[in-house]
Amino acid sequence: MDAACWNRQATADKPGIQSLIPTKQNLTLEDRMDNTSVHNLAIEETYQDGQIIFKEGSAGDWIYIIISGSVEISKEVAGEKKIIEVLNAGEVFGELGFIGGLKRTATAKAVGVTTLGIIDREFLDEEFNKLSSQFRAILVAITHRFKKMLDRACDYTTRSEVRLPKALSLVFRDRESFVRAYTGDISSGGLSIRTENPLPPGHQFRLRLQVPGRDDPVQVHCEVVWSRKKEEATPGKPSGMGVRFCEISDNDLRFLKQYVSQASEDG
Structure with a gap:
């Protein structure tokens, strides 16, 4: 989904790779809070409980890191909201929009008062461009393939409902x-x-x-x-x-x- 925790340790021989591949780690709260300090943040934004950060299907390529609070990631399937995950401090979301240039694949909503850092775009571009063109192409292909798989899965769920052969x-x-x-x-x-x-x-x-x-x-x-x-x-x-x-x-x-x-x- 459009949310993940980034590995905060980059290898010396492959600069930037670990910071761009979304991974899920069993980090302690202290580790997660330390994680916010290694990213170059452009600005910070505070959202109130229940406030929408971005909606599924909207345009946007900002990547967010949670400084405090929590963020609910959900997707609409067959007309109903399905909660995918609730992210906490130190976790990152929004990476598919940056890597693949995709519209938001899910809705992000603040749970409680939540402060987010928006990772500096110049820093992201610089890190991304350190990768070889072949590896960048692989990352972009992965994000687009993931989006197609997600859409097909949702379409299958929708089609499993009662459907009417009606000519309306x-x-x-x-x-x-x-x-x-x-x-x-x-x-x-x-x-x-x-x-x-x-x-x-x-x-x-x-x-x-x-x-x-x-x-x-x-x-x-x-x-x-x-x-x-x-x-x-x-x-x-x-x-x-x-x-x-x-x-x-x-x-x-x-x-x-x-x-x-x-x-x-x-x-």
Whole structure:
């Protein structure tokens, strides 16, 4: 996940490598507090209990180290929050954004009053550039592969829910215009969309879903998990895309879960 404790001892023959590879160690509190002193910090920030540091899917490449307090790392899976880990003083998070240039793969939230140090970007760039180009490429590849595995795992979890082969009308906007389409199947965490104009994987967009029994459409912020163009389609696999729900209001989520549950019983 987007959080780890860094090894604070760098080898002499490979400068910077140990400080860039995320590792998990059984450090004492004293060790963790000492760990904060070896990083060049640009600024310090204090967050109140429950305050969001960054949200899943947001842009950002700052790396944080916890000076005091704790940070909850969570991910939304099938419309529900799943806590991945709670980090404590001396631990570092946010490294995937820096190494791989990825959007935040999880949400970070302060637990209690928490003070964070933001590691100096110039220092990070200098350390990262000490590595050979081949090793840098390996690190970047690892982060991107990890992101793909994480997305597929979440998509599998979503697909394990009850899904309905219902043809509900929906509207989304591509790069040029609004597109009317139909869903092939739906759950409370995502759906597949049948369209000849699929968006690329990773693309985020706002979707309006017209559900029977409701006058106003359900509005959801989505991310494309897979995409199949018209020329790639087969009789059993039509063109379209699979999306997961990234952000939906509590009322809309409750309504959608109730609709899926009721429709599956009626079906």
